[in-house]
Amino acid sequence: MVTLSEPSGRVPEIAEHELFAPSFFDDPYPTYAALREHGPLVRLAGTRSYLVIGFDEAYHVLRHHERYSSAGERVIAGERGDAAAPDRVRLVLITDDPPRHTRFRGLVNRAFTPRRVRDLEPFIRGVVERLVDAFPRGGADVDVVGALTVPLPVTVIATLLGIPPAEGDRFKRWSNALIAAQQGAARRAELMAMGLYLMGAVVQRRAEPAEDLLTALAEAEIDGERLQDWEITGFAVLLLVAGNETTTNLIGNMLNVLAGRPALWERLRADRSLVEPFIEETLRYDSPVQTLPRIALVEETLGGVTVSPGTQLHVCYGAANRDPRTFPEPDEFRLDRELSRHLAFGSGIHYCLGAPLARAEARIALEALLDRVTGVSRGAAPAERQRASHIVRGFQHLPLSFRV
Numbered sequence: 001m002v003t004l005s006e007p008s009g010r011v012p013e014i015a016e017h018e019l020f021a022p023s024f025f026d027d028p029y030p031t032y033a034a035l036r037e038h039g040p041l042v043r044l045a046g047t048r049s050y051l052v053i054g055f056d057e058a059y060h061v062l063r064h065h066e067r068y069s070s071a072g073e074r075v076i077a078g079e080r081g082d083a084a085a086p087d088r089v090r091l092v093l094i095t096d097d098p099p100r101h102t103r104f105r106g107l108v109n110r111a112f113t114p115r116r117v118r119d120l121e122p123f124i125r126g127v128v129e130r131l132v133d134a135f136p137r138g139g140a141d142v143d144v145v146g147a148l149t150v151p152l153p154v155t156v157i158a159t160l161l162g163i164p165p166a167e168g169d170r171f172k173r174w175s176n177a178l179i180a181a182q183q184g185a186a187r188r189a190e191l192m193a194m195g196l197y198l199m200g201a202v203v204q205r206r207a208e209p210a211e212d213l214l215t216a217l218a219e220a221e222i223d224g225e226r227l228q229d230w231e232i233t234g235f236a237v238l239l240l241v242a243g244n245e246t247t248t249n250l251i252g253n254m255l256n257v258l259a260g261r262p263a264l265w266e267r268l269r270a271d272r273s274l275v276e277p278f279i280e281e282t283l284r285y286d287s288p289v290q291t292l293p294r295i296a297l298v299e300e301t302l303g304g305v306t307v308s309p310g311t312q313l314h315v316c317y318g319a320a321n322r323d324p325r326t327f328p329e330p331d332e333f334r335l336d337r338e339l340s341r342h343l344a345f346g347s348g349i350h351y352c353l354g355a356p357l358a359r360a361e362a363r364i365a366l367e368a369l370l371d372r373v374t375g376v377s378r379g380a381a382p383a384e385r386q387r388a389s390h391i392v393r394g395f396q397h398l399p400l401s402f403r404v
């Protein structure tokens with residue numbers, strides 16, 4: 001399935017269509033392992049783009065933002081050009097380089113400190129308990145995607161932003177449209193609807209301030225200047241996609257690991273100090289964010305490949321986290337590793353803003369299940385991986401059977 005050729009020296013290649021094969025979506029790790037034998041960078045056949053699959057090389061790119069820019073495609077709906085026009089949606093922060101990134105990040109850091117997240121924990125616990133208590137009784141299988149992993153982060157982010165949680169279904173559709181690989185009129189229409197909805201919410205907060213993040217951003221200043229409506233909208237869109245899909249997939253990937261390992265469930269129930277290492281090892285072993293792009297600004301040799309200004313690099317966090325040079329026996333799920341090294345939340349200036357929140361949601365969800373359930377196994381219907389996007393890795397359906 002993998003095409004290995006050596007067009008310029010020893011660089012392995014993969015054809016783009018191979019990345020869209022169902023088997024790759026179901027389990028990309030054997031492909032990465034086979035490619036890694038030939039080098040830490042893999043060329044996308046017929047392009048100037050590379051996948052960065054080695055840990056050291058991915059780390060190098062992430063830590064050198066002055067050599068590898070995040071400012072790629074910004075306008076995600078509407079025509080290119082004036083990003084401030086109301087029918088356009090432009091991501092901010094994650095697609096900004098310094099100095100703009102530094103200023104915006106300084107502003108929003110305050111909303112996501114570990115202390116802020118601790119204050120949110122009782123609310124998160126309430127949402128988790130309501131969802132878990134609504135699981136069907138009498139031993140019926142539960143598709144945890146619809147019952148827990150999607151509604152939990154959507155409710156948390158919507159509440160943080162100050163948007164009624166009842167809008168959750170629409171949020172989920174928009175966030176799916178954002179990460180979908182397929183372009184098209186339907187996707188564009190969803191993204192426009194999302195931009196207009198959020199822009200309307202920002203305008204409303206300027207008129208009627210409330211106790212929420214949208215209002216805090218509407219009132220915040222960078223270097224004495226207020227953020228513009230489109231900037232706040234772009235940040236709200238980023239939170240929507242960065243905070244939902246990712247956390248959904250982390251919790252699903254955790255439960256998938258546990259469904260295949262009954263002894264591990266027992267261990268976690270008996271010793272709750274293992275919950276945090278378990279979450280970290282899941283982040284490494286099956287990373288919810290698999291890849292994001294950078295553009296090289298300089299010429300340098302990386303993993304034996306000469307990259308030059310304009311070369312596109314897809315940093316593959318999930319592949320880097322399975323690099324045997326950094327994680328011995330990387331395909332084994334183990335709690336006794338040096339887990340703080342994984343790249344699942346990135347590294348450097350773009351390190352995930354929501355990491356404390358994601359970890360808290362995952363921990364609270366798992367603890368609620370460990371409190372109530374003696375064992376978890378796969379349900380009768382097969383689990384299905386999502387196959388719409390390479391950026392994230394998680395489940396479309398994950399039916400599980402819980403023993404109480």
Ligand code: HEM
Nearest residue numbers: 093094242243246247250288344345346350352353354358
């Ligand atoms: C398990 C869940 C999550 C994973 C695996 C994850 C992963 C990541 C990764 C890999 C990056 C780095 C992007 C880069 O290198 O360009 C990132 C950035 C970011 N994440 Fe997360 N994320 C998660 C949850 C969240 C949550 C819950 C939020 C918000 C509430 C969030 C907000 C952000 C933001 C705003 C950025 C951009 C930071 C910047 O550019 O300075 N993420 N995330």
